Amino acid sequence: MTSLKSPMYSVVIPVFNEEENLAELHARLLKVIRGYGNYEIIYIDDGCTDRSRSLIEKFCSDNDEVKLISLSRNFGHQPAVTAGLNYALGDVVAVMDADLQDPPEVLPEFFSQWKNGHQVVYAVRQKRREPWYKKAAYFSYYRLLKILAEINIPLDSGDFCVMDRVVVDCLNELPEKNRFIRGIRAWVGFRQIGVTYERHARFSGLPKYNLRKLLRLGYDGIFSFSKQPLVLSMRLGIITTIISFLYIALTLWRKLVYGVQPEGWTSLMIAVLFLGGIQLLMLGVLGEYVGRIFDETKGRPVYIISETINIVQ
Secondary structure, three states: OOOOOOOOEEEEEEEEEHHHHHHHHHHHHHHHHHHOOEEEEEEEOOOOOOHHHHHHHHHHHHHEEEEEEEEEOOOHHHHHHHHHHHOOOOEEEEEOOOOOOOHHHHHHHHHHHHHHOOOOOEEEEEEOOOOOOHHHEEHHHHHHHHHHHHOOOOOOOEEEEEEHHHHHHHHOOOOOOOOOHHHHHHHOOOOOEEEEEEEEEOOOOOOOOOOOHHHHHHHHHHOOEEEEEHHHHHHHHHHHHHHHHHHHHHHHHHHHOOOOOOOOHHHHHHHHHHHHHHHHHHHHHHHHHHHHHHHHHOOOOOOOOEEEEEOOO
């Protein structure tokens, strides 16, 4: 993990329309990372349509240790992080967002844990400065994921972390297209530790993760690391079948013993709608898995690069 020369520190930052935050982020990050001497900062332009790219280009012209990877379009947060990890050269690599919810001032504590021998140091959100309904949704999701996932994905941890070179190389070798970084980071193993921190509010601007993107990320976490939805669908089908047979038996018994005629349209519609809903739910779950298989078999790259600055190919 160490060598005769001082270790190199890499910081990977995906960016999508964060012009209001970049100057503050860059100034604060430089104050922290320059103290480590041998470093690089890699910004990934994930199809920005504002002034973010021009600001990053200015950072690159002022400092050769600042690098830009510009993607050909907006591929999404996880592919952008993947691009940064693919090109990071450091002995230790940090991943953080550009909205300053992940404060750069926490990085020294992470790096200290890495020097103590931990190969993955991930951030655990102790507090979140967000609306109550978002806090409740995140709280519920992470606990649901922990129940369903077949690996131990730490509670309340996001992509903010530092990783040893060995771990980054393992992540880069994984070929999957639907990437859930915090999940595959837990899957590869190695010595891991969580560090609690207070997740700040956005410094400026609006969140780029809308409801659709959050749901997509949530699906990736569940369907990429658990077969439980399929198991639950099968169990639900078994339970529904048993209930159906019991209802048929009850109906026949009431008819033969008491002469009670089966209820008409209402009971029929309830049964049809219930069974139809169950079937559609099962098809949806199955479709999620089939869709992921389809994505993998196409073999398309996770991202496409249009241009780089200060990147050594």
